[in-house]
Amino acid sequence: MNVIETHGLTKHYNKGKIKALTNVSLTVPQGQIFSLLGPNGAGKTTLIKLLLTIVFPTSGSAKLLGKDISDYTSHFKLGYLAENHRFPEFLTARQVLYYYGKMSGVEKAKLDVKIPQLLELVNLGDWGDTKIRKFSKGMLQRMGIAQALTNDPELLFLDEPTDGIDPVGRREIRDLLQELRNQGKTIFLNSHLLSEVERISDSVAILKHGELIRQGTVEDFISIKKQYLLQIAEGNETLKNICKTNEIPLISQNGHFIVSVHDDAHLNHLIDRLREKEIVIQGITPRKISLEDFFIDVIEEKAEVV
Numbered sequence: 001m002n003v004i005e006t007h008g009l010t011k012h013y014n015k016g017k018i019k020a021l022t023n024v025s026l027t028v029p030q031g032q033i034f035s036l037l038g039p040n041g042a043g044k045t046t047l048i049k050l051l052l053t054i055v056f057p058t059s060g061s062a063k064l065l066g067k068d069i070s071d072y073t074s075h076f077k078l079g080y081l082a083e084n085h086r087f088p089e090f091l092t093a094r095q096v097l098y099y100y101g102k103m104s105g106v107e108k109a110k111l112d113v114k115i116p117q118l119l120e121l122v123n124l125g126d127w128g129d130t131k132i133r134k135f136s137k138g139m140l141q142r143m144g145i146a147q148a149l150t151n152d153p154e155l156l157f158l159d160e161p162t163d164g165i166d167p168v169g170r171r172e173i174r175d176l177l178q179e180l181r182n183q184g185k186t187i188f189l190n191s192h193l194l195s196e197v198e199r200i201s202d203s204v205a206i207l208k209h210g211e212l213i214r215q216g217t218v219e220d221f222i223s224i225k226k227q228y229l230l231q232i233a234e235g236n237e238t239l240k241n242i243c244k245t246n247e248i249p250l251i252s253q254n255g256h257f258i259v260s261v262h263d264d265a266h267l268n269h270l271i272d273r274l275r276e277k278e279i280v281i282q283g284i285t286p287r288k289i290s291l292e293d294f295f296i297d298v299i300e301e302k303a304e305v306v
Helices: 044-051 072-077 093-103 108-121 137-148 167-182 194-200 218-222 236-245 264-276 291-300
Strands: 002-013 018-029 033-037 059-064 078-081 155-159 186-190 203-208 211-217 227-232 250-253 256-260 281-286
Touching: 002 044, 002 186, 018 044, 018 059, 018 186, 018 203, 033 044, 033 167, 033 194, 044 059, 044 155, 044 186, 072 078, 078 137, 093 108, 093 137, 108 137, 137 155, 137 167, 167 186, 167 194, 194 218, 194 291, 203 218, 203 291, 211 218, 218 291, 227 236, 236 250, 236 264, 264 281
Parallel strands: 018 211, 033 186, 033 203, 078 155, 155 186
Antiparallel strands: 002 018, 002 059, 203 211, 227 256, 227 281, 250 256
16 A cells, blocks of 8 residues: 555646646655655655645645545644754643644543653653753654654654754664554655665655656665776776777766676676776776765766766
């Protein structure tokens, strides 16, 4: 089952002059951690607002948990943590969770049991009676996740959940999100911390200028099989001719070359041809790429195929 489906979802402002989101179609299966990436102004927040019906689409459609987004009953099973969220500073952590739980329609008896569990879950068990004004940024982020869970949602929207949290705190939240996924919950994550996204996400979508330009698994994006970084002292044109003759894809990027081969024998064949032409090979190493590198290449379109 897909818990999120969008078909041609579009949001334009000012009579079409501002194209916040254009023709976005994507799916998010149940039980995944799905991350939405893109530079500032790419349309990430607009997409979340459309899914939560904070704003309404210009055209296109979307479903949450099998129901059209116009059906408010789907919201009973949603949890949401907004970026730069704020809680009333005069309330204690326990009171905040009670307040948000009641707004979500949770009965008092259930909240009396659930609130201590949520505080323990986000490592704030000893802070339940402390006023929010005394909380650090990291503690506030963990409180935000706790409030998003008060109604035991099936689908969680988390906007920058690890913002302002130290490495230990990020690991704790990472472990928490993985635990929630293992319980069958689906998590829609918006984050600029690509190293965290790479570690935790099952699938990723990338927006640019309001359009969806990539969607796939993290493994699809960072796995580069049979590609090598090649550095030579001179003879660039000779290398290009050898690769063209032997049907070896070649990319020039940031002062070195990237070659794609079928297998080790194919790679050795290339090396033999270079040696025949007396091309000095300074280095040849398997290519590795991080999600951040992939993201930057896609957004900036650095690579030039030669």
